[in-house]
Amino acid sequence: xxxxxxxxxxxxxxxVSVREGMAWLLRTRRxxxxxxDSAEAFLEMLQRNLELGGQPLxxxxxxxxxxxxxPGMSGLALFExxxxxxxxxxxxxxxxxxxxxxxxxxxxxKRGAFDFCEKPFSDNALVDRVEQALNLSQERLDERLQKxxxxxxxxxxxxxxxxxxxxxxxxxxxxxxxxxxxxxVRTVEVHRSRVFDKMDxxxxxxxxxxxxxxx
Amino acid sequence: xxxxxxxxxxxMPPHWTPLTLSRHRLRGLWAMARQHxxxxxxHWQATLDAALPWGSGRHTLWVTLIGLVLAVLVTLVWLAxxxxxxxxxxxxxRDTTDAVSDLRGSLSRQVQVxxxxxxxxxxxxxxxxxxxxxxxxxRDWLRIETRDLQNHLLAFADSPLRAPSxxxxxxxxxxxxxxxxxxxxxxxNGPAYSGSYYLPLGEGQGMEVMELCLPQTQGxxxxxxxxxxxxxxxxxxxxxxxxFGRRNELSFTEADGTRLASAGTQRRGRRVFTAQQxxxxxxxxxxxxxxxxxxxPDLFPNVLTALVTAMSIALITVMVLLAKDSRRRxxxxxxxxxxxxxxKAMEDSLVTGLRARDLQGRITYVNPAFCQMVGFDASxxxxxxxxxxxxxxxxxxxxxxxxxxxxxxxxxxxxxFESVFMRQDGTRFPVLIIEAPLISAQxxxxxxxxxxxxxxxxxxxxxxxxxxxxxxxxxxxxxxVGEMASLLSHELNQPLAAIASYANGSLNxxxxxxxxxxxxxxVHMALRRIAEQAGRAGRVINSVHDFVRRRDQAREAVxxxxxxxxxxxxxxLQARKLRVKVHTRIDPKLxxxxxxxxxxxxxxxxxxxxxMQAMDHPECSERVLVLQAKRGASNERQSWxxxxxxxVGAGIDPEVADQLFTPFFTTKAEGMGLGLSLxxxxxxxxxxxxxxxxxxxKGTVFRFTLPVAQVTP
Numbered sequence: 067x068x069x070x071x072x073x074x075x076x077x078x079x080x081x082v083s084v085r086e087g088m089a090w091l092l093r094t095r096r097x098x099x100x101x102x103d104s105a106e107a108f109l110e111m112l113q114r115n116l117e118l119g120g121q122p123l124x125x126x127x128x129x130x131x132x133x134x135x136x137p138g139m140s141g142l143a144l145f146e147x148x149x150x151x152x153x154x155x156x157x158x159x160x161x162x163x164x165x166x167x168x169x170x171x172x173x174x175x176k177r178g179a180f181d182f183c184e185k186p187f188s189d190n191a192l193v194d195r196v197e198q199a200l201n202l203s204q205e206r207l208d209e210r211l212q213k214x215x216x217x218x219x220x221x222x223x224x225x226x227x228x229x230x231x232x233x234x235x236x237x238x239x240x241x242x243x244x245x246x247x248x249x250x251v252r253t254v255e256v257h258r259s260r261v262f263d264k265m266d267x268x269x270x271x272x273x274x275x276x277x278x279x280x281x
Numbered sequence: 282x283x284x285x286x287x288x289x290x291x292x293m294p295p296h297w298t299p300l301t302l303s304r305h306r307l308r309g310l311w312a313m314a315r316q317h318x319x320x321x322x323x324h325w326q327a328t329l330d331a332a333l334p335w336g337s338g339r340h341t342l343w344v345t346l347i348g349l350v351l352a353v354l355v356t357l358v359w360l361a362x363x364x365x366x367x368x369x370x371x372x373x374x375r376d377t378t379d380a381v382s383d384l385r386g387s388l389s390r391q392v393q394v395x396x397x398x399x400x401x402x403x404x405x406x407x408x409x410x411x412x413x414x415x416x417x418x419x420r421d422w423l424r425i426e427t428r429d430l431q432n433h434l435l436a437f438a439d440s441p442l443r444a445p446s447x448x449x450x451x452x453x454x455x456x457x458x459x460x461x462x463x464x465x466x467x468x469x470n471g472p473a474y475s476g477s478y479y480l481p482l483g484e485g486q487g488m489e490v491m492e493l494c495l496p497q498t499q500g501x502x503x504x505x506x507x508x509x510x511x512x513x514x515x516x517x518x519x520x521x522x523x524x525f526g527r528r529n530e531l532s533f534t535e536a537d538g539t540r541l542a543s544a545g546t547q548r549r550g551r552r553v554f555t556a557q558q559x560x561x562x563x564x565x566x567x568x569x570x571x572x573x574x575x576x577x578p579d580l581f582p583n584v585l586t587a588l589v590t591a592m593s594i595a596l597i598t599v600m601v602l603l604a605k606d607s608r609r610r611x612x613x614x615x616x617x618x619x620x621x622x623x624x625k626a627m628e629d630s631l632v633t634g635l636r637a638r639d640l641q642g643r644i645t646y647v648n649p650a651f652c653q654m655v656g657f658d659a660s661x662x663x664x665x666x667x668x669x670x671x672x673x674x675x676x677x678x679x680x681x682x683x684x685x686x687x688x689x690x691x692x693x694x695x696x697x698f699e700s701v702f703m704r705q706d707g708t709r710f711p712v713l714i715i716e717a718p719l720i721s722a723q724x725x726x727x728x729x730x731x732x733x734x735x736x737x738x739x740x741x742x743x744x745x746x747x748x749x750x751x752x753x754x755x756x757x758x759x760x761x762v763g764e765m766a767s768l769l770s771h772e773l774n775q776p777l778a779a780i781a782s783y784a785n786g787s788l789n790x791x792x793x794x795x796x797x798x799x800x801x802x803x804v805h806m807a808l809r810r811i812a813e814q815a816g817r818a819g820r821v822i823n824s825v826h827d828f829v830r831r832r833d834q835a836r837e838a839v840x841x842x843x844x845x846x847x848x849x850x851x852x853x854l855q856a857r858k859l860r861v862k863v864h865t866r867i868d869p870k871l872x873x874x875x876x877x878x879x880x881x882x883x884x885x886x887x888x889x890x891x892x893m894q895a896m897d898h899p900e901c902s903e904r905v906l907v908l909q910a911k912r913g914a915s916n917e918r919q920s921w922x923x924x925x926x927x928x929v930g931a932g933i934d935p936e937v938a939d940q941l942f943t944p945f946f947t948t949k950a951e952g953m954g955l956g957l958s959l960x961x962x963x964x965x966x967x968x969x970x971x972x973x974x975x976x977x978x979k980g981t982v983f984r985f986t987l988p989v990a991q992v993t994p
Contacts, residue, residue, distance in 0.1 A: 081775045083814055087782030090807065094789035135771065162778075164771045186777035189785035 068197075068204040073127035075099040075196055078108050078144070079162065080136045088131065095193050097200075105139035112153065127207055128157040129180070129199040134167045145174055154178060156206060158199040162187070216280050222264050230257040231265075235274045354591055358583040369573065370554050373529070377556040377571045380525050384560060384569070387520045391419060392472045392495060395507055398425075399497050405436050412438035421515035423490065427497065429505040432460065462494035463506045465564045470496060470503075473564035477513055477533070477541050489513045489533070489541040491565070517544035521569075530572040533560075541567070547574070634712075634733035637719055642666050642684055645728060654712075654735050656705035673703040687729060692718065699736070710737040711857075744858050772821045776814035783807040783814075836967075838873040838990035839881075841910035841922055847878075848886045852908075855890065859897050861904040868911045874922050875990040876967050884960045884971075888926040888983045891956070895930025895981065905929055913986045921969070921986040929980035933973070941973070960985075 075097055079085050085101040092099045102108040108130075116122065130148070134141040141161060148154035158180030163171045171182035180199045183192050223231065226247075233243045240258065244251040267273045394415060402408040412425045416438055424445075426437040439445040462475035475492035482488065493509040517531050525531055526545030533541040534557075554573040559566060628635065634651030638644055643666045647659050655662075655671040662670070667684050668677045680700075687693065697715035704710065716731040787807045790800050845865055856863045874881075889906060896904045906928055913921035933941065937948060942961050964971040964985045971985040 081779075083779040083810070083817075084775055084782070087779035087786070087810065087814075090803075090810075091782040091786035091789070094786040094793070094803075164767070164774045185774040186781045189781050190789070 068127045068200040070096050070098065073098070073129075073200045073204065075200070076108065076128060076130045076157065077101045078105060078130065078136075078141065079133040080104060081133075084133075084162075091189050092193065092196070095190075095197075097193070097196065104136060105141065105144035108144065109147070123152055123210070124156050125207070127200050127204040129196055129203060130154075130157050130159045131196070132159050132161055134161055134163045134171060142170065142174060145179065149178060156203060156210075158202055160192075160195060160199060213280060216265075216276060219265050220280075223261060227257050227261050227264070230254060231261045231273070234258060234261070234270050235277060237270070350591065350594070354587045357590075358580065358587050361583045361586070362580070366552075366554075370556070373554050373556040373571060373573045376525055376529065376573075377558040377569060380521050380531065380571065381558045381560050381569055383524065384516075384520055385562075388562065391422075391509075392493070394419070395425075395472075395493075395495050395509060399427075399495070399507055408436055409438055412436075413441055416440040417442065419519075421511055421519045423510040423512050423515075426508045427505055428463075428508060430503065432463065432506070435505065456492070459492040459494060459508050462492045462564055463496075463508070466494040466496045466506065467503065469563060470498075471563065472496075474562045476565045477535075477567065491516075494564075513542035514544065517542055521545075525571065528573060530574070532570045532572070534568045534570050536566075536568060540570075632734075634735070636731045636733065637728055638731070639728040640688065640726070642688055644669070651733060654704075654710075654733060655702055671702045671704070673701055673709055676701060687716070692716075697732075702733070710735055711740055712736060740857070744854070747854065769821070769825065773818055776818040776821075779814040780811050780818075783811045835877045835879070836875055837878060838875055839878050840873045841871050841924065842867055844874075844876075844878070844882060844885060844924075845908055845910065847882050848889065851886060852889045852893075852906075855893055856906065859893050859904065861893050861896060861906050864905060864907045866907060866909045866911075871910055871912065871922060872920070872989045874987040876987050877963075880963045881967070881987065884963050884985065885924065885926070887956045887960050892926050892928030892930065892981070892983070895928050895932075898931065901930060903929065915989075919968075920989040922989055923984055923986050925982055925984040927976055927980060927982040929976065932975055932979055933981055938973075 075092055077085050077088050077099055079088070079101075080103055082103065085103070089099045089101055100111075102111065132141040132145060145154060145159055145161075148157075148159065155178075159178075160180050161171045161174060161182035162185055163182055164185055168182075168184065171179075175182055180202070181195050183195070220228075229247060230243060233246065238246070240251050240254045244254045247254070262268070262273070265273055265276065267276060398408070398411055398415060402411045408427070416422050416425060417440075420440075420442060422440060423443070424437060424439050427435045429435055456478070458475035458478050462473045466473035472493060472495045475494070477489050477491045479487050480490045489512075491511045491513055493511060495507040495509070496503055497505040497507055513533050517533065518526075521531050522544045529545055530543060530547050531545045532543035535541060552574070555570065556573075557568050557570045560569050628648045629650075631648060631650050634654045635646070635648040636644060636651050637646035643664055644662050645664075647662050649659075652659050652662070657670055667681050669680075672680050693714070693716045695715075697713050700712055700714055701709050702712050713734040713736050714731055715734075716729055718726045719728040719730040721727045784807070787804045790803055790807075793800070845867065849863075849865075852863055855861075885908075889908065892906050893904075896906070906926070909925040909927065911923055911925075913923035915921060942958050961971045964987075968988055969986040971983070973981055973983045976982045
């Protein structure tokens with residue numbers, strides 16, 4: 067579940083009244099928003115974050131409301147770029163379209179956009195979709211963070227511990243592991259307990275689940 | 282004959298002379314002629330090129346050439362004459378030499394006879410008898426004497442054949458010449474002759490005589506002399522004339538040329554050939570001269586030869602020229618045949634039909650393309666007069682009229698005119714005819730030559746391209762409409778979206794139980810924004826309205842005639858394709874109408890097209906479309922002009938009629954269903970009215986009214 071304080075809705079639309087109206091509506095539903103008058107301005111913000119030492123992928127939940135038709139770089143072109151650098155996966159994109167653009171919007175949904183919304187939109191329904199998008203974003207963020215954690219824990223294991231872990235996950239008893247690695251059963255037990263400590267798990271089954279998630 | 286003489290003096294054989302000479306001469310002559318010819322040519326060419334056109338220069342060259350050839354021929358004749366003359370001269374010289382040796386021979390024989398007389402008849406009695414006998418035998422002797430050493434006359438005998446020459450001159454004393462001769466004879470111890478001298482015979486007569494003195498020896502001792510007197514005249518007559526005198530005149534001359542005696546014939550001839558030979562006798566010398574009088578070497582045979590030569594040259598030249606000419610003629614014939622074949626091939630391969638008519642309108646020639654075009658054989662067409670078999674029966678009157686105009690001498694337009702011909706199977710096809718007067722080689726007009734081009738394919742292509750053009754335009758119009766709709770919706774969507782945002786946001790706030798105190802201010806602000814955005818949407822709508830209003834200003838005063846004229850080309854194009862006759866009827870003195878010209882033309886075109894398409898089915902045979910403009914109803918404020926489009930097609934079903942002006946309703950496969958509804962909109966925008974009604978006995982008439990333009994005061 068997203069937290070309204072830690073998530074942002076990014077509005078990209080060339081029409082200032084649409085931007086302002088949307089931001090105001092979101093605020094009445096206690097959602098924070100950030101507005102950009104063009105695709106270029108949005109990209110500039112991302113770039114600036116990166117320069118200030120930010121991660122390549124966002125560490126916050128978010129969602130993008132993107133107008134299809136804009137002067138300069140179009141919404142579709144921006145979407146392509148965001149797909150390419152992974153932002154579109156982290157922050158789901160909702161297209162705002164006039165009715166003539168519907169086929170292109172449908173097409174982009176097939177390619178990975180979260181949704182499209184025809185102007186003039188039924189606004190609270192849109193805000194509902196925004197909230198769903200933020201939830202999705204949060205989920206993806208959590209998953210990504212957990213994976214990162216696991217990976218860092220795995221990195222702490224020694225080579226011998228990793229060998230033992232591989233065999234443990236395969237379900238071998240300590241005796242057979244000792245035979246295979248040509249070490250004593252006692253040593254296997256020490257390694258095994260250390261692996262459980264480092265990976266923060268209680269049982270071999272839990273460890274196997276974690277590793278499956280990582281794969 | 283100086284030349285011959287000179288050459289002779291150099292000791293050359295005389296017959297050599299003319300040949301060498303002629304060879305030299307000829308070579309020189311030829312070189313000279315060549316040089317002359319060359320320099321002449323250069324000279325002539327230079328002057329002629331400068332002064333005359335090349336043709337007359339060539340003429341002069343020919344004259345020069347003929348002159349040169351004549352000169353060469355004359356020279357040849359002359360040289361041949363000279364050669365002949367020199368032959369005669371050589372013969373004469375030979376004769377003279379022979380004559381001299383004959384003379385010597387006979388003189389020495391006479392000396393022997395005298396010696397015999399001396400030795401055998403020493404006594405005076407027999408001597409005299411013998412001497413007289415001898416005198417009778419030798420006619421050239423006048424007298425024989427014997428003398429002693431002191432030159433005293435011992436005995437003598439005169440010639441019995443003539444009167445004694447010496448009667449009045451006893452010749453007891455010896456004449457000086459005889460004396461000299463005897464002295465010489467004594468010295469030589471042999472016979473000696475004296476020089477000739479003149480023996481006068483009295484009465485102015487006389488003769489040239491010569492003495493021979495023969496010493497008389499006995500036992501080695503000189504005893505006396507025998508003297509014989511010769512008559513030079515007789516010497517010639519007796520010894521030489523029988524042999525040589527028949528053709529020549531013989532004479533003895535002195536060294537200085539004085540003639541002493543002569544004999545032989547004196548022939549008359551135009552030329553005299555002379556040969557002289559020295560007669561060297563012991564004691565004296567004489568010159569024997571032979572004059573041959575011969576006719577001038579005959580010119581005629583030489584001229585004949587020359588003529589034959591010239592004629593042979595001429596003959597060869599003529600033959601060469603003939604060969605050249607016939608070669609040229611052959612080449613020309615070949616070229617002509619090729620050109621003819623080329624023209625025939627060209628005519629046969631032409632896709633343009635060609636037709637020639639004489640001044641009476643009869644066909645005199647058609648090419649294969651024309652026959653193929655109309656489907657008749659050439660034999661079926663040639664000689665035919667109007668009406669032609671390829672004229673469509675319904676057009677015969679018109680065509681006959683056209684032909685009459687043509688035969689009256691009026692040339693058709695240069696760019697050609699269009700007509701319709703009929704094939705043998707009855708199908709009609711359009712042709713483009715370009716006709717021009719046929720002018721014979723004598724410059725007289727003998728008829729009319731026409732080129733026909735089957736333009737049905739061209740028509741079809743035109744039609745196709747026009748149709749595709751129209752489709753394209755329709756698509757473009759649709760695209761424009763779509764574009765405009767899209768633009769308009771976008772422009773309206775923006776404010777509407779904002780309005781929706783503010784309205785929903787306000788509702789959210791008002792519903793919110795935990796509303797903060799400043800909620801009311803927020804709702805205020807939102808409502809202000811809503812009002813602003815509503816105003817913006819209104820302005821978008823206004824701009825659309827403005828666009829429509831701008832179209833209003835395109836109205837102008839247009840004559841109804843101009844409206845109908847403007848659509849005529851397009852209407853006629855389709856009418857030709859569907860074989861519809863279009864009649865236009867416009868009331869005289871119609872006032873101009875106040876309209877948007879482009880839109881009204883579009884309306885007229887739409888109605889005309891609908892009408893023609895209504896007639897495009899097989900049962901409809903008499904296809905007539907009437908475009909009409911007349912005065913409509915009027916009141917004091919506004920008068921109207923009514924335009925009507927009438928067809929004789931199938932008419933309109935009642936159920937269709939109800940929906941006719943509904944947008945997007947159509948009975949046509951390709952139609953959009955906008956035509957009539959748009960037409961009505963346009964007419965109504967002009968304040969007019971569009972209606973239709975059935976036409977009796979069949980068909981439909983569409984009418985609409987347009988306001989008459991107010992005359993601006």
